[in-house]
Amino acid sequence: MSVTQSAESEEGRYRLRLYVAGQTAKSLAAMSNLKRFCEEHLAGRYEIEVVDLLQNPQLAAGDQILAIPTLVRRLPAPLKRIIGDLSNTEKVLVGLDIRSDLGPSPAAAKAGRS
């Protein structure tokens, strides 16, 4: 479990938790995709916690984890679950409910990714 970055203010702050199972290709892809995505859209107001279920299997039931990798948005409410390696940025944006006024437009994000 590692906290990558902390936000300064509570307002508009994102607390994300990424569940992975070991260092699989999908897990690594999800981690790098998430980091990049957050830097692009949520710079300075996000907090990522990575949970490796191989080390902490008891945590899987609490957040109803089935698929790996799963990204859980714990804050802001409501709780959201996004599964997959986060390669589809548009779906991640929809899933995390990030409006375009909070950061660069999805189109820009897409352009930035490619």
Added chain:
Amino acid sequence: MTQPPAPFGVAPASRSALPKAATGIEGFDAVTFGGLPAGRPSLVCGAAGCGKTLFATTFLVNGATRYGEPGVFMSFEERAEDLVANVASLGYDLDGLIAGGQLAIDHVRVERSEIEETGEYDLEGLFIRLGFAVDSIGAKRIVLDTIETLFSGFTDEAVLRAELRRLFGWIKERGLTAIITGERGAGQLTRQGLEEYVSDCVVLLDNRVEDQITTRRLRVVKYRGSAHGTNEYPFLIDAEGISVLPVTSAELDYPVSEGVVATGIAGLDAMLGAGGFYRGSGILISGEAGTGKTMICASLIEAACARGERCMAFVFEESGEQIVRNARSIGLDLARHVESGLLRYEAARPSLFGLEMHLARMQRDIDRFRPDLVVVDPLSSLRGPDAELQATVLRMADLLKSRGITAVFTSLREDGELGRDGDIGVSSLMDAWIKLLNVEANGERSRTLYVIKARGMRHSNQVREFVMSENGLHLVDAYIGPAGVLTGTARVVREAEEAAQALRRQQENRRRQREAERRRRSLERQIDELRASLEAVGEEEAILLDEDERRETLLASERRDRAARRGGEG
């Protein structure tokens, strides 16, 4: 636990080397010769509400409590609390098992609306959860109920199918005995074709409605590497849990008993050559409403319980309490037998469930209670298609005979038959048949009884009048005379007339005796009188004789005196 007889149609000798995990579900382990394949997944499928979850829960609970195999219940539908509450009525204390580390419940919530798919994924989380739950209690058994729910939560079917295949492989690898439940789909056993992945053992549950009556049935569709019963077996879900009832063989090879059971009615025993019915025989008591069938049954029960035998009565029209109360009016105290546990009443409406279920329930109850005498009152209230009805009654009779249980069936039909047209021969299945008949004459009704048949014993052909009073049941000899057979008051009147005539004859006799006596006495008196006069005459004769003598003596002495005087002068 009783060992149920081998199911019909399966060679009981077949044994398999395949290791099996007993489910503890009565009958199911018999049908499958030991239970589910150990260390492998089995599929239990069926439509909604047919008992899949209960079957699976029972498998886990029995595993934990009877076989020392802890289990994991992974529920994809019901929450753990609901699951606990649902089976609490069956006496399953899931909370206690969880606290004791013998059971773990993991509720997997799959909510399509909460899941956004953003790329490649697998179901490793499910494996981790399952693995964690299994390791935490050292589980040997797992249940996945109903894993198909996953298909509603994830869109990528290819990934799901691959993961399911991996899951079942994982279960085998871990050596877990698993039940996977699946909803019945159109044209296949499960909606998502799970049978493709779980191919070792497939059990199909069914809940069919016929004539507005449902019957639960179970069938082992396949069982790789093992013999199994192939029929559809009725199964029960009630307060006792789930039980499968292999219907026993319909062969006529049961042991025959020579013992005789008295009926508790002295007159009836006397009518039967052996002094009662043969133990283990089937007895039919037929008669219309109000002829006293149930009370004859009560007498039989009382007699059996008094001998210390166990009795079980399946009643379809009255409750057990009602019969106990009614029996008290004829001086039978059945309540004490109910209290002592010798007697049990099982009351159920005939329409409560189908014939198969009635039969199945009876078989289960009989195997548990192990009675010596079983009463089915009345048999004629069972309803169903004629063919099924006949088969049911036949199997019911066989079921009881094969266990050596004396069976008493009552029938409301006067001819003792069943079915609308009376073409279902019940009486021919029975060893003894007592017929009760109401005789109406002279504005009154009286009960009569006769023995139509009693296989293997001489029996009276006489119609007997049968009286119920607070002193019990009694048979009275019906009046047979020149006027025919009379019963009831007519009999009483006739008997009174005869008694009066007899009295008159007796009085006349006495009068004539007295007359004769009187005449004899008068003659004797006359004789006495004559004898007295005879004596009187005798006495007179003696007196006269005496006087003569004295006169002669006097004369003689006078002569001597005179002669003496003459001599002195001369």
